[in-house]
Amino acid sequence: MITLTHYLVLTGILFSIGLVGVMRRTNLLMLFFSTEILLNAVNVGFVAVSKYYGDLSGQMFSFFIIAVAASEVAVGLGLLILWYKRNGSIDLNSLQMMKG
């Protein structure tokens, strides 16, 4: 029997994978991929809990998360394009102008 815990653990695993990506990716585009993983992981959890409680709020949350994810992609890519036009690189290490 697949319980809620199964889904939550899956969520945890996926979220952790996302964190790994966030921490190790230095290509900004691929770093954004990792953030998508984070949101997707949470989506699974929400739907599972929603199902478990028979409550729709979770699904709603998921729905909006998907919307947010889509918006983020648009803005994020826009920023990346700007940066790329200016610097010719989307490597994270090129973002070193400001520090200290």
Add this chain to the structure above:
Amino acid sequence: MLEPISISMASLNLPALLPMAILVVGALGVICIDLMAKGLNRSFYTMITVLFILLDLGAVIGYNGSIRGFFDVMLVDGIARIAQVIILVASAFFVPLSLSHRHFKEFKMAEYYALFMFMIVGFQFMVASDNLILIFLGLETSSLALYTLIALHNRAKAFEAAIKYFTMGALAAGFYTLSALIFYALTGSVEIHQIEQVLIERDFEPLVGVLAGTVFMIGALGFKLSLVPSHTWTPDVYEGSSAPLAGYMSIVPKIAGFVVAMRLFEMLVLSGVVWLEYILYGVVVLTMTLANITALVQEDVKRMLAFSSISHAGSMMAAILIGTTQANSALFLYWTLFMFTNLGAFAMLWIVRHQKNLWDERYQHPFTKFSGMVKIMPITATIMGVFMFALAGMPPFSVFWGKLYLISAAVNSQFIWLAIIIVLNSAIAVYYYMKLVIYMFLKDPVSNDAGIYATNASTPLKVIVGFAAMMTLFAVLFVEPLLNVITKYVIASGF
């Protein structure tokens, strides 16, 4: 099968949505005008924006409906209203900073103003709800708009700032959703008041779950409030943004964040989750101290102010930690006073902005830039000095009264050590504020040309700075009425 649904319009309480609607209309209107008439002057857009903000403000102040609205998604309680007023007032003052002497590309774009208004809408939703979904959406709306606004400054540094802010924001969004998930899993609800109810019913069991949810929420809000260790974006983003936006960022997103934090954390702290109290204590102390200490060694005024605003935010978290009515009132009082002072400080930076980095390759506003300013522009230097003293918590300038009230709240709730840490931090902080004063007043000028300092000065900017200076100087006179209003609303909303 589904029942037909009948909903009375009155129960929706649509006026609660009116303020946001006004700005949405404004934003859309601005875009439409841009489509129809190209090349309108920035002053037009600025003033239209200010007008809409004022209308919005009127709607917020004039609102007298019930607290709940629209299927209980909206929550227009006291703190929501105060926070909105602060957000709108701050916006109304920061937007006109676009009317600088120099012309900047972004201020010519109608999109800038539209995004600005959308951003405000996002913040307003954030504070006027206790539904985690709506809060999330508000947060994201405002954040996305803000990232764009930063990038619109169109400098390499601005892009860098925007990307850094964006990426960290995405991670924070992940934390937020995970936290919401945990709370949802715990309680089956995404509304803070219901979460509270269920948690209390179950006596916070399983505690580890509650704490995990809290931890991720600290992560998410901590990013917004720039709490250590999620604060690292702050100086870079402030440096990369234009001064008006940086100043804006030091005030408005944070007050929105504080309201959410207040709704969520205080509920937990006051219900006896000691763990959170300890953690918040630690975070508060760490944030204040670390930011202060790092600010000491900054070479750029803007970065210094960034660290200083981190530190101020840290001491505001103390208000949430304390959690009494007085502390919460102190938070809003402090932030109002801090708003005027920071408005002044950043507006000053905006005024003295120069096209080229004449003083330092790396920094736009290095301390050396301000050397001997009192000899060249005595009044400017004096006003800047007043802002610095105010930020340092020097009596009788504005921030002092906020700090006083906050420490008083701490003392009255027996948080003596917290109070001591706060004041010790202000003793450290005074050094870096003083550093600017020392540069301005006690060093010899590098150049005697007043022109290079005032390249960006214009009448609107001067008026704004003058207003901010007045508010800073004579804060003592309006602390009482302000406090009365704030306390009234804070009590009304049960905090």
Add this chain to the structure above:
Amino acid sequence: MDHILSLIVFFPAVAGLLGFMVNKDSARAYGISVSAIEFLLCLVLWIGFDGSNAGYQFVEYSPLIPSIGMSYYLGVDGISLFLALLTSFITMIALISLSIEKDVKNLIISVLFLEMTMVGVFLILDVILFYAFWELSLVPMLYIIGAWGSAQRLYAAVKFFLYTFAGSVLMLVGILYMAFLYHDATGVWSFALPDWYLLQIPFDTQLWLFGAFFLAFAIKVPMFPFHTWLPYAHGQAPTIGSIILAAVLLKMGSYGFVRFSLPLFPDAAVYFLYPIAIIAIIMVIYAAMVAYAQEDMKQVIAYSSISHMGIVVLGTFAMNAEGITGSIFLMLSHGIVSGALFMLVGVIYDRRHTKLMKDFGGLASVMPGFATVYGIMLMASVGLPLSIGFVGEFLSLAGFYKVSWIMTLLAGTGIILGAIYMLTLYKKSFFGEVTHEENKGLKDLNGKELTALVPLVALVVILGVYPKPILTTIDMSVKKMLVLMEKKAIDPNTSKFIINVNSIGGTK
């Protein structure tokens, strides 16, 4: 006379603001006029002051932030009256003696603002506003030291500022905690000092609160080991800065002890009496020895200030009318004398641009008038009877004798050591042959300097011979305070102690 205190407090600030309109050439005259008017106002205050009334007079009260209990509350009693007078007097004299040309307008405006804050500290009865004035006084001083000081001025100014600022932040917590206690006891918020006086505080709490206030005052006084900002501040400050710093600013600390530490926390004050007395004695001896080792004339006087302030602290903590009255009088006399001494150093510095004693010698023959005034001030400084310095020192030590004779003896060595470093200073710079060619052509005191110095000399003698009118007025308020302390003490032993140290007989 209803609002004379407000007038006295804010007149210099308003005048300072208007001073921005005054042309640079006339700034000095403007400054002198304003400070003279301020001094006259203070004199009017003294004339109007009812010497037989020990309580607060000319009280002005209006609520400012009622929801936290803060009010605009002014009042003057025998203790603060003369300190306010001293402030206005010294400011006037300092401005008369002013010899700086650079940015003189800014300087004068700063001094006027400083005057406001100093007078404010002495006359305000609302603790929050007291704190505000207290902190605010640092700002003009920072500017004065930092902008017109000598080579190391930035370091000195910053050190002065940070040290004293850092010291007083804990006081803020203390103040707020007092307010909390007051609210707890009465259900009303109040920051009015006379209200607080009536509050009885548990013993342990008193200890903590005493500590919080103590640090602020101790740094300001400055007490060992918190004194190291002072030599730098004095060493680097321009003459006018040193004068005001030594004459008035340091008194704010000792005034704080009298005004706050003793009447608010009598038990704690008695409890901490011996540690503080030991620190005071260390101050006296240590600072005197360090002063002896100095090569810079100004540093000698700077350290001598520490030494004298040690006696002030000792007198204050004697807890009897003699000691406290004496210490307040000593504050006045030290204000006048150290102010004059710094002014004198300034005179010679203006001429020679050095303050090192080895650069002088034989000045007595070149500048006899200067040497005479210096000598008079020196004798006042070492506490010669019939000079102003004796009365306070005698009373302070006499007062403390009742508490502990051995400590008084140790502190009394300050009299000897004071003579040693002062006479050495005088010998090195004034006696002997004129060894440096540059010194041969030095001009004696000019009219401006004489105008500034003669009133000081006159006061030194007049108040030395006839201190009674001042002493009785102070004494009245001090006695009232002592009665209060005795009545409100929690620990019966404290009351007993206070009664005992105030009565004749029974000491060993």
Add this chain to the structure above:
Amino acid sequence: MYEIIAFYIFSALTIGMFTIVVLSKNALYAMSALAGGMIFISGFFFILGAEFLGVVQITVYSGAVMALYAFGMMFFDTTRDVKENIKNKKIAYTLSILSAILILAILCAPFFSGAIQANYPSLQNTGNIQMIGLVLFTKYLVPFELAAIMLLVAMIAGIVLASKKMDLEEEMSEECDVVKEVK
């Protein structure tokens, strides 16, 4: 039984895909894996009876988002292997492992409760999409509108950021009436 098998298969696939996303050196692989992973996630949605979300997941993510990423990737010319200069790998991996353990430890805790009264119960005899619609257009109408605004913001942002207006040189973007040069 069927659910168990599906869960494990989808789990394995998703985890695998996402692992490829975060570890692959090739951006194209990573993107493809991401797209795959998202589709497999929609599989969970279907398993859990959230058909509407499953569909949205596929359209929005696999359709819109991935398309955007694909365009971006072409623009950035990262179809080849990406050289990543990862600093402090050890710290990153230690942190990763730690965070994974902690998150899992917490999510393993049984913190759901049976005594929860569903606020918006899914009815047995109503389709998922119907129910969603019902809730979305009553309770969540305001968030829905806000989401619309957010998408509008994103759209404007995307357009503005990528538009020619932002191509101007830095110096040109700041005009001044009086130009003063200072040495």
Add this chain to the structure above:
Amino acid sequence: MEKFVYIALFAPLLSSLLVALFAARPKMLFTGILASALIGLSMVASFVLLIDVNANGALHVKMMDWIDAGNLHVPFGFVVDQVSVIMMVTVTLVSTIVHIYSIGYMDHDKSFNRFFSYLSAFVFSMMILVMSDNFVGLFIGWEGVGLCSWLLIGFWYHKHSASWAANEAFIMNRIADLGMLMGLFLIYWQIGSFQYDIVFAAVKSMDITIVTTIGTFLFIGAMGKSAQFPLHTWLADAMEGPTPVSALIHAATMVTAGVYLVIRCGELYTLIPHIGFAIASLGAFVAVFAASMALVNNDLKRIIAYSTLSQLGYMFVAAGLGAYWIALFHLMTHAFFKSLLFLGAGNVMHAMHDELNIKKMGGLYGSMKATAILMSVASVALAGIYPFAGFFSKDKILEVAFNHGAYYLWFALFIGAGMTAFYSFRLVMLVFFGEKEHPKYGIHPHEAQPFVIYALMPLGLLAIIAGFFEHSFEGFVTRLLSHYEVHLSHGTEWALIAGTSAIAISGIAFAIYMYSRGGFSKSLENRACYKLLINQYFIPKLYAMYIMRPFTVLSHFIWQKIDVKIVDATVDMIAKIVYGTGTKTRQMQNGNLSDMLRWMIVGMVVLLALAIFYRPMV
């Protein structure tokens, strides 16, 4: 009579202030005359008061209140009783003569006017000292004479030695003054008043230990002013001042203030005879100790200074043993002949162009007859030869010591008397008789101006005849002071007188014999005891080595090591640590996005770990 009190007191002040107006001007003769006249006026007033007191008893005057705080009330009050009036007369008399003398002596000094201002100021201070009716008033005068002494010793301030000596005198006196202050405080807190009459009335019923303490503290004060061992070194060094100063301050008046104090507090000291005996012992020791140093010294003024020291010792013996009137009597006679001796020495110095080494003089009798005679008279009086003044007073002191059964004291004084006679005449012989050494140094001595000599005449006369007033003096002052009963048989008394006279005469004779034959052989100078004496028992060196130097070193150490390196460095270190932490924490802000993200995750990990492993639930 009150007005005479004020005249006696304020005429010197007026003189000082008036003359001070011209202090910076070149010499003006009238300042000297004015000062002398005003001091003379004071003297006249004092004599009037003397007569009045003799007739009507003591006079109390309260001028005004001075200090009023707590229970402490100190007025400016004056008492003119038998003791103070004697002191007043002595002081003003000697002062007047010294003033007149100084007109001649300071003739060529460019600071002529200043000198008279200081000198009159001194007289004023001394008058306050003796006339005050309370201890604090006495302390005013006490410190005031100290100040004037400082001014006058350092009068020729361009001389390093003079200013050094001035400071030494002041500081040494301050050390003693502290003791006195402590005594005053103790009196105050015991009795609540400083008035003599109240205090002396109260001490009778007080705990004896407290009285002892008070007596000790007061005597410490007296030791400083009267230069008793170990605070004696300043007196010899004080000879750097102009000679009239030495005559007035360091012989006749100020240095006797200590004795005056003990006499004044006689009622107190009679209660504590053990302290009195200690005082007497110290006095006897100093009498011999100082005389021994005078034996070998070659400095004209230092010899006289040591002699003064020695005579002060005699006075303390008398006072300590309770013979207050005898002490006072010796104080008075000593004032006359000792000032005469000094003033004569001043003449010699003038004649010798400020040469002080008596070995370089000799044979001055030829050119300075009057001075020689006057000095000889003074020396004889000092030696205590009948019928000169010194005989009466000094002999009495020896009698007292013997009578008291303190034979050691008596013996010491007895030896001292011999030494006194010897060194006095050694001086007379070396200066006025014997070989003329001065022509070798190109000096042509000449007698002082006639008015100077005339001015000295009264002193000479008094040195001769003052002793004959013994009985009337005794009768006068014992109205206030206690009587001193001598319980010796007439035979013993006569034997004592004979013995004392014999040793004095033999001392004189030995001196004359030795020095008329050219003095002692040079080889004596290599002896250890000579070295010891000529170096003043090495005490000044000891002070320099073991007090002054360590003090200086310690002061520098405290400043440079403790104050700068520890106290200040600690403060700076705190600031540096905070600042240094800033440079460290700044590295957290390295601008790398990856690190920023990691920091966020670190925060989460830490908090999660805390959430799992640390969950306080209070």
